[in-house]
Amino acid sequence: MDIQLKRGLLDVCVLTAIKNDDSYGYKIIKDLKPYVELSESTLYTILKRLEAAKMLTVRSAEHDGRLRKYYHITQAGVGRIEDFKNEWKEVVSIYHFVIKEERHE
Amino acid sequence: MDIQLKRGLLDVCVLTAIKNDDSYGYKIIKDLKPYVELSESTLYTILKRLEAAKMLTVRSAEHDGRLRKYYHITQAGVGRIEDFKNEWKEVVSIYHFVIKEERHE
DNA sequence: TGTAATACATCGTAACACGAGGTATTGCGC
């Protein structure tokens, strides 16, 4: 998938991945795999960004002797998803513009 | 509209705007206005990029004593639009992922 | 013993949209 096209979707995907249940880095990547591929470096950048924007909170926990950082969505994070849903209408109208501009002959 | 979300759409919008008839900078902006707002600096950056990628060709012409640069789409440019249409399926599947993850209770 | 999987992290780079600023002409109101 085109990198530029992913840009507006990744933040919302990550937020969606933790929306119903707190999750952690490795699991988020696996859960999103069927929809979008993202590398670890990309994910950790996103998580840092979303934390700075107060769209999620972090909690460290030990699991089987291994560190895990669980991410929990905030109200602002939920709002970000809602904003995306509203913007979706605009995206669809752009898509229709692109497909309707066919030469009908 | 969120800048990041626009990123994957702008190139295709510009290509669509010149697809059926050659067009020029100022007109492209006005034609796209109902769908996406883009500034002149953004458009000229895009046009340069698409030209470098051989997705369009340029032809200068004088119109009412004023210079106009007409942009014409190439086969590669048409291919870019087709690629977008195919990627659209992935985008829709992401959208469905986002909206389906509602807590049903 | 080694190798994949799990789990975290940082750094540098290239791509990109945009605001701010610039040049020059036409056309209209006053």
Add this chain to the structure above:
DNA sequence: GCGCAATACCTCGTGTTACGATGTATTACA
């Protein structure tokens, strides 16, 4: 005739971003 909006082009610097490369450490299994 003067100013200003509209038309039409352009450049530069900046901040945001996705990603590959790279690093650390543990568990599980062949």
